[in-house]
Amino acid sequence: MSDSEMKLNGVSRDEKRRWTDAEVRYLSAHRADGSYLIAHVLKRTPLSVRVKAARLHISLDRKPMKVCPICGTYFVRDNKAGRYGMCQVCWERRKADAMRERAAERAAQRDYDNAKHRKNTGGA
Numbered sequence: 406m407s408d409s410e411m412k413l414n415g416v417s418r419d420e421k422r423r424w425t426d427a428e429v430r431y432l433s434a435h436r437a438d439g440s441y442l443i444a445h446v447l448k449r450t451p452l453s454v455r456v457k458a459a460r461l462h463i464s465l466d467r468k469p470m471k472v473c474p475i476c477g478t479y480f481v482r483d484n485k486a487g488r489y490g491m492c493q494v495c496w497e498r499r500k501a502d503a504m505r506e507r508a509a510e511r512a513a514q515r516d517y518d519n520a521k522h523r524k525n526t527g528g529a
């Protein structure tokens with residue numbers, strides 16, 4: 406720990422601000438960004454981020470990251486399985502698309518069932 410980091414210790418009101426679940430999730434998902442970037446986004450001090458990460462046994466070691474092949478904008482964070490190499494933004498969008506697709510499938514299935522029912526009962 407450097408001298409400037411030591412000075413932050415003790416004066417930081419930031420230390421006393423409770424971490425919300427959303428912040429903890431962000432810290433966990435973005436661990437590869439390192440404490441400075443995470444601190445900037447969460448409006449905390451890098452020390453606060455490092456202390457919290459240590460308590461959660463999360464390593465903030467920087468690793469080389471790939472840019473998302475879908476949007477080409479955001480980094481792919483590989484700490485969660487099952488995202489098919491997408492960034493978090495594309496992943497959330499994909500989930501929303503999948504839910505809309507499911508709703509559309511259900512509506513289409515209802516249409517089909519109604520049409521079949523009408524046919525089977527000799528209506529129209």
Ligand SMILES: [Zn+2]
Pocket residue numbers: 473474475476477478479491492493494495496
């Ligand atoms: Zn993306």
